[in-house]
Amino acid sequence: MVMQVCDLPIPKKIRLAVKHEQTQKTIIKINGVSIGGDQVAIMAGPCSVENEEQMLQAARAVKAAGAQILRGGAFKPRTLPYSFQGLGKEGLELLAEARDETGLPIITEVMSTEDVELVEAYTDILQIGARNMQNFSLLKKVGRSNKPVMLKRGMSATFNEWLGCAEYILSEGNTDVILCERGIRTFEQITRNTLDISAAPIIHQISHLPVIIDPSHGTGTRSLVEPMAKAAIAAGADGVMIEVHPNPEEALCDGGQSLSPEEFMHVMTGIKPIISAVNRRL
Numbered sequence: 001m002v003m004q005v006c007d008l009p010i011p012k013k014i015r016l017a018v019k020h021e022q023t024q025k026t027i028i029k030i031n032g033v034s035i036g037g038d039q040v041a042i043m044a045g046p047c048s049v050e051n052e053e054q055m056l057q058a059a060r061a062v063k064a065a066g067a068q069i070l071r072g073g074a075f076k077p078r079t080l081p082y083s084f085q086g087l088g089k090e091g092l093e094l095l096a097e098a099r100d101e102t103g104l105p106i107i108t109e110v111m112s113t114e115d116v117e118l119v120e121a122y123t124d125i126l127q128i129g130a131r132n133m134q135n136f137s138l139l140k141k142v143g144r145s146n147k148p149v150m151l152k153r154g155m156s157a158t159f160n161e162w163l164g165c166a167e168y169i170l171s172e173g174n175t176d177v178i179l180c181e182r183g184i185r186t187f188e189q190i191t192r193n194t195l196d197i198s199a200a201p202i203i204h205q206i207s208h209l210p211v212i213i214d215p216s217h218g219t220g221t222r223s224l225v226e227p228m229a230k231a232a233i234a235a236g237a238d239g240v241m242i243e244v245h246p247n248p249e250e251a252l253c254d255g256g257q258s259l260s261p262e263e264f265m266h267v268m269t270g271i272k273p274i275i276s277a278v279n280r281r282l
């Protein structure tokens with residue numbers, strides 16, 4: 001059974017994630033930053049937390065450029081078991097240290113149900129990665145957390161499947177769900193993924209939940225991050241997530257899509273007129 005939300009076909013059983021009982025936009029407030037209101041949230045930082053110096057340098061750089069939320073992976077979902085898997089608890093401690101110094105709230109990924117208590121003790125926002133979008137036991141567990149959850153779109157997930165996963169979190173009682181488009185797999189080979197900018201207007205028509213767009217994983221290519229961040233904001237995204245590394249050439253993960261502090265500063269300058277043009281603010 002499908003119902004029409006605006007002119008889009010949505011399964012009738014999705015109740016909480018769609019504009020049905022709730023029509024007002026969900027606005028999530030974290031330490032003075034609001035996601036889903038008139039602010040455009042900029043989440044930035046390294047793909048992975050590597051060491052204290054790297055994390056603090058990245059945190060200072062993104063803060064100086066105007067980001068409001070600091071990202072960094074302590075538990076990394078890597079394609080091969082031989083690649084750097086993240087620092088785990090030590091990475092969470094370094095993130096917390098960077099938050100203490102800069103005042104920026106943090107977002108980091110939790111990959112398994114057994115780590116939810118640990119990660120939620122440190123982070124301000126729990127991230128569910130693309131590869132875990134349909135890990136239903138993980139979704140149920142973070143649905144019982146009192147921390148906001150950012151749910152990334154699976155690399156081959158439809159909008160309705162993605163919304164179904166948001167429904168898992170919401171149905172456990174956690175109302176603070178953020179959706180994050182990070183590109184989907186298509187036949188294209190030049191880019192790492194095909195960034196589906198239509199996620200912003202489509203999700204906003206169907207759902208009250210905020211939408212963040214990640215042009216770093218969405219393209220896999222440093223030079224494409226700025227134009228796609230601009231496009232995301234122009235299309236109505238509630239924020240963007242951008243990977244920034246003090247020295248991208250030496251990054252242990254995703255260096256090719258990571259921006260240097262100077263490049264990130266350039267992006268922040270470049271998006272300001274777009275933010276004003278859509279009547280929003282940083």
Ligand code: PEP
Pocket residue numbers: 047073077109128129130131152182217
């Ligand atoms: C990330 O943001 O660190 C990440 C691994 O992204 P994704 O789950 O979108 O691949």
Ligand code: MN
Pocket residue numbers: 047048217243253254
């Ligand atoms: Mn990454």
